[in-house]
Amino acid sequence: MFKKYNECSFCNSKKLKIEKFQNSPENFYIKAIKSDLSISSKVINKLKVYKCLECNILQSNPWFKENIGKKIYSNIYGQHNKNWSNILSFFNKKKLPDHGKLYEILKKNIKINNYAEFNSPFMGLLLNFFKDEYKDNHSFRKNLFNKILSYLASRQVAGKSKLHQKSSLIKSKQLLDDVLKLKKKNFLKKKITKYLFVESSSISWGQNDNYKSVNSKSLAMELFDLDIYDIKDSWKKEKLDLFGFFLTLDHTFKPKKILDFALDISKYVMIQIHTDPKLNKQHLFTFTERFVNYLEKKKIYTLNLNLEIKKSFKSPEMYFICSKNIKYIRLLKSKIKTI
Numbered sequence: 439m440f441k442k443y444n445e446c447s448f449c450n451s452k453k454l455k456i457e458k459f460q461n462s463p464e465n466f467y468i469k470a471i472k473s474d475l476s477i478s479s480k481v482i483n484k485l486k487v488y489k490c491l492e493c494n495i496l497q498s499n500p501w502f503k504e505n506i507g508k509k510i511y512s513n514i515y516g517q518h519n520k521n522w523s524n525i526l527s528f529f530n531k532k533k534l535p536d537h538g539k540l541y542e543i544l545k546k547n548i549k550i551n552n553y554a555e556f557n558s559p560f561m562g563l564l565l566n567f568f569k570d571e572y573k574d575n576h577s578f579r580k581n582l583f584n585k586i587l588s589y590l591a592s593r594q595v596a597g598k599s600k601l602h603q604k605s606s607l608i609k610s611k612q613l614l615d616d617v618l619k620l621k622k623k624n625f626l627k628k629k630i631t632k633y634l635f636v637e638s639s640s641i642s643w644g645q646n647d648n649y650k651s652v653n654s655k656s657l658a659m660e661l662f663d664l665d666i667y668d669i670k671d672s673w674k675k676e677k678l679d680l681f682g683f684f685l686t687l688d689h690t691f692k693p694k695k696i697l698d699f700a701l702d703i704s705k706y707v708m709i710q711i712h713t714d715p716k717l718n719k720q721h722l723f724t725f726t727e728r729f730v731n732y733l734e735k736k737k738i739y740t741l742n743l744n745l746e747i748k749k750s751f752k753s754p755e756m757y758f759i760c761s762k763n764i765k766y767i768r769l770l771k772s773k774i775k776t777i
């Protein structure tokens with residue numbers, strides 16, 4: 439069930455030092471993992487926390503084998519609770535995901551014509567862009583959300599009678615027409631081009647991240663009019679203005695490769711990370727505050743935005759923007775200082 443991870447998951451260094459503090463509270467992920475894999479707390483406690491002396495992340499060693507890791511985030515706990523509570527809060531309570539003033543700051547200081555995020559589509563700023571692109575009308579928004587859910591669900595006709603399949607075809611067409619009409623009627627201004635990059639082999643929620651049998655990525659495609667690309671495809675399109683990781687960079691086996699990919703195709707990369715001094719057992723690794731020191735050493739220039747966004751943090755987190763081009767960071771720094 440477990441595998442040795444003797445190298446740091448981010449920088450591959452073998453300089454891992456065991457942490458003094460080893461206890462982490464049992465959360466609902468661990469409860470589900472223990473139950474579905476039929477393992478005891480004693481077995482779970484075999485997972486030990488190490489610190490990478492090179493890039494400062496906290497690494498679990500051992501951790502689950504890759505296939506078990508994937509199973510945890512697809513079958514054992516396939517629905518990404520935060521991802522769905524974000525979108526439901528928006529469409530039910532008019533509440534955007536809490537990133538403080540991040541969206542306003544980025545929009546004011548970076549010319550954003552195209553934007554990408556990684557994996558879970560309702561964790562970052564895509565809902566903010568959506569809100570800006572349409573009229574501020576809550577019943578329109580609710581209506582659109584429900585029509586898209588019904589449209590995607592209406593395509594699920596496997597095992598149904600011929601008659602049902604025939605009437606579903608008409609229903610789907612009607613729902614899709616309604617969706618397009620609603621969007622057209624309430625559309626405000628030119629949309630930015632949006633992309634969602636995914637990694638199917640990731641230890642992240644994906645194939646089973648569903649609500650009312652609709653997958654989050656399919657819903658995001660229809661709602662935000664975005665294109666989905668796999669991170670392993672080569673990118674031959676335009677340079678992106680901004681790429682965002684919102685608590686998703688620590689949910690992959692290849693975080694460095696994915697961050698490098700984002701940095702190479704974008705001017706700016708926005709990153710939100712947990713910087714909890716404890717490593718919860720459902721995580722292969724977690725970032726720390728000192729991780730950005732490592733990036734700077736590797737000529738990935740960073741700007742911490744924790745103070746600027748004025749968010750009231752409920753747990754230790756860090757928001758920073760980074761780039762391989764120091765000019766972009768210097769420019770942004772000078773602009774933000776004058777706010």
Ligand SMILES: [Zn+2]
Nearest residue numbers: 446449490493
């Ligand atoms: Zn490392």
